[in-house]
Amino acid sequence: MKKEYITSSIKETQKIAEEFAKEISKNLPSSKQGIVIGLKGELGGGKTTFTQAFAKTLGVKEKVLSPTFVIFKKFAISPTYAVSHKSDLCKHLCKQNLYHFDCYRIKDSKEILELGFEEIISNPQNIIVIEWADNIKKILPPNTIWINFKFIDTNTRKIMIR
Numbered sequence: 001m002k003k004e005y006i007t008s009s010i011k012e013t014q015k016i017a018e019e020f021a022k023e024i025s026k027n028l029p030s031s032k033q034g035i036v037i038g039l040k041g042e043l044g045g046g047k048t049t050f051t052q053a054f055a056k057t058l059g060v061k062e063k064v065l066s067p068t069f070v071i072f073k074k075f076a077i078s079p080t081y082a083v084s085h086k087s088d089l090c091k092h093l094c095k096q097n098l099y100h101f102d103c104y105r106i107k108d109s110k111e112i113l114e115l116g117f118e119e120i121i122s123n124p125q126n127i128i129v130i131e132w133a134d135n136i137k138k139i140l141p142p143n144t145i146w147i148n149f150k151f152i153d154t155n156t157r158k159i160m161i162r
């Protein structure tokens with residue numbers, strides 16, 4: 001899944017998120033734990049923009065906002081919505097939840113563990129996207145998918161998936 005992109009607009013970043021969501025969903029049936037996606041990179045890098053398009057492609061109806069002030073938010077993935085958007089992800093995604101974490105303000109991983117983090121990431125029904133994931137690196141599973149957002153200039157970002 002190792003990939004690198006240069007994007008020159010929000011639209012292009014959204015397109016990358018969409019492709020990534022489709023790729024991830026192919027692997028879902030075999031996962032025995034939650035899928036953890038760690039996003040890192042400076043403010044304005046595009047982490048939230050990416051998460052919004054990712055969520056939409058998976059079939060999250062609700063608008064995903066920046067969760068900076070709530071640490072995390074849980075979203076239901078609606079298979080019906082995925083189907084209506086001509087996505088074939090439904091069969092893999094029934095009963096899945098998307099968790100969106102923002103660890104910008106987190107100083108100690110303990111703060112996240114206290115929110116029931118281990119239970120959330122061990123449930124195979126869950127997909128967990130974490131902004132500022134490097135702040136809680138030591139409690140993330142070894143198979144975390146890392147995505148780095150690098151600010152190049154006003155409209156250009158480099159996105160690295162590994």
Ligand SMILES: Nc1ncnc2c1ncn2[C@@H]1O[C@H](COP(=O)(O)OP(=O)(O)O)[C@@H](O)[C@H]1O
Nearest residue numbers: 007008009010013043044045046047048049155
């Ligand atoms: N190529 C691009 N990809 C993503 N965002 C971009 C791009 N070019 C400009 N932007 C702007 O950068 C900002 C990204 O914000 P956001 O997604 O909230 O970043 P983060 O969550 O990493 O802080 C938005 O204001 C968006 O309009």
Ligand SMILES: [Mg+2]
Nearest residue numbers: 047048066131
């Ligand atoms: Mg953000």
